[in-house]
Amino acid sequence: EDQVxxxxxxxxxxxxxxxxxxxxxxxxxxxxxxWYRQDPGKGPEFLFTLYSAGEEKEKExxxxxxxxxxxxxxxTAPKPEDSATYLCAVRDNFNKFYFGSGTKLNVKP
Amino acid sequence: DSGVxxxxxHLITATGQRVTLRCSPRSGDLSVYWxxxxxxxxxxxxxxxxxxxxxxxxxxxxxxxxxxxPDLHSELNLSSLELGDSALYFCASSSENFNEQxxxxxxxxxxx
Numbered sequence: 001e002d003q004v005x006x007x008x009x010x011x012x013x014x015x016x017x018x019x020x021x022x023x024x025x026x027x028x029x030x031x032x033x034x035w036y037r038q039d040p041g042k043g044p045e046f047l048f049t050l051y052s053a054g055e056e057k058e059k060e061x062x063x064x065x066x067x068x069x070x071x072x073x074x075x076t077a078p079k080p081e082d083s084a085t086y087l088c089a090v091r092d093n094f095n096k097f098y099f100g101s102g103t104k105l106n107v108k109p
Numbered sequence: 110d111s112g113v114x115x116x117x118x119h120l121i122t123a124t125g126q127r128v129t130l131r132c133s134p135r136s137g138d139l140s141v142y143w144x145x146x147x148x149x150x151x152x153x154x155x156x157x158x159x160x161x162x163x164x165x166x167x168x169x170x171x172x173x174x175x176x177x178x179p180d181l182h183s184e185l186n187l188s189s190l191e192l193g194d195s196a197l198y199f200c201a202s203s204s205e206n207f208n209e210q211x212x213x214x215x216x217x218x219x220x221x
Contacts (some may be wrong), residue, residue: 043215089152091208095166099151
């Protein structure tokens with residue numbers, strides 16, 4: 001069965017302390033891996049789509065990478081405004097989407 | 110603001126009742142997706158429509174149904190409601206590439 005597992009569940013960082021979030025997946029025919037950011041009480045906000053192993057994408061302090069089994073979201077020198085829940089999702093061969101349970105990031109000033 | 114609108118924002122109803130949630134996609138987007146987010150289950154994909162046609166089906170219960178109208182807005186109908194249906198329901202839309210989804214603000218459903 002297709003599934004997505006994110007770790008850690010929660011991460012507390014000091015401002016400027018870089019780290020990585022992990023998303024491991026099993027899927028029948030990966031048609032895309034997605035990262036979203038979600039603030040409390042709001043809808044997820046699209047960050048990146050990755051399609052094949054070795055692909056990397058960057059946006060400001062965030063960089064997403066993809067291997068055949070997992071994806072990492074690297075956060076470089078985070079700021080308090082980066083605090084949010086980061087969600088990973090995959091799309092399979094049947095156009096179904098599976099989301100992980102998210103990593104709740106808290107960046108302290 | 111993603112450009113996706115959802116109404117109502119909040120809905121409180123009783124078990125056994127039926128409700129309809131409405132979604133208007135971003136201008137020009139042909140695909141609409143529905144998701145359920147609860148505390149214990151995370152974000153669950155329910156169903157996707159593309160230009161009025163059902164394209165993919167996820168973990169949508171038989172008590173739930175959806176449709177997309179010619180003007181591209183979509184409705185999610187939930188019937189015979191149970192306490193466990195209490196959740197945030199999100200609608201998202203995307204352009205033809207089906208991948209970059211823009212989420213609406215959600216409808217919070219409370220079943221008492």
